[in-house]
Structures are given as structure tokens and as C-alpha cells.
Amino acid sequence: MKVKHFPDLITSLPPFAGPFDAHQLNASNCAVLFASYPAGTEIEPHTPATENRSVITAGELILVVDEQESRYGPGDWYHLLPNKVHAARFEVETSEIEFWFDAGTPADQ
Numbered sequence: 775m776k777v778k779h780f781p782d783l784i785t786s787l788p789p790f791a792g793p794f795d796a797h798q799l800n801a802s803n804c805a806v807l808f809a810s811y812p813a814g815t816e817i818e819p820h821t822p823a824t825e826n827r828s829v830i831t832a833g834e835l836i837l838v839v840d841e842q843e844s845r846y847g848p849g850d851w852y853h854l855l856p857n858k859v860h861a862a863r864f865e866v867e868t869s870e871i872e873f874w875f876d877a878g879t880p881a882d883q
Contacts, residue, residue: 779832779869784808793817796872805874811864819861824874826854833868837861 780797787808790796794817796809805824811833819838828851835846838861839854846852854860856877 779810780808803876805872807872807874808869809872810869811867813865813867815864815868817862819859821857821859822854822874823856823877825856825877826852826872826874828852828870828872831869831871833864833866835868835870836863836865838863 784797784799785808787797787799790798790807790809794809794811794815796807799806799808830846830848830850830852832848835852837844837846837852839858844852
């Protein structure tokens with residue numbers, strides 16, 4: 775991970791085997807990712823089967839859901855329901871903590 779927004783204990787976690795830079799904390803019924811995105815990163819529309827709750831820790835996320843664009847900055851949380859098509863882009867270097875709950879394990883519990 776090139777960006778150093780997270781402490782050493784987090785960056786020493788196993789790397790996420792996905793299409794972006796992250797370290798993964800193993801948890802029951804939930805993947806916890808400490809992710810960093812370089813400026814200019816774009817994530818194409820996709821439909822995860824998980825319910826996602828995430829918080830921006832640095833930078834800004836531009837999230838597109840139902841053709842509506844929303845911006846999230848440090849301290850902002852966002853929520854995506856399972857099977858919800860969305861896309862994202864990062865105009866500035868950004869880090870976030872992502873919680874991907876298995877479908878059937880509501881994030882509100």
C-alpha cells in the first residue's frame with residue numbers, strides 16, 4: 775500500500791486480494807477492509823452481494839447510485855444495500871474503512 779493513512783498494526787494485516795489497495799481484517803460474517811485509493815481511481819459499475827457500511831478517513835469518495843452522484847468526505851459514513859449497482863471515483867487520494875456484511879446479516883444489528 776503506497777498511501778500511509780493507517781497505523782502499522784493495520785498495514786501489517788493481510789493484503790486484500792481484490793482490485794484495489796487494502797488490508798483485510800478477518801471477522802465473522804463481515805469483511806473489514808482498510809482501503810486506499812490514489813487520485814484518479816475509478817471503479818466501474820458493479821453489484822456486490824454484500825451490505826456495505828463504510829466511513830471515509832481521508833480524501834473524498836464520489837459515489838454514483840441510481841444515476842445520482844453523492845460526495846463523502848472524512849468522517850462521512852455511507853450505506854449500500856446488497857445487490858445495489860453502484861460506481862465510484864476518487865479525484866483526490868482517499869482512504870476509508872469498509873465493512874462488507876454477508877447478505878442476511880443486517881448491518882443495523
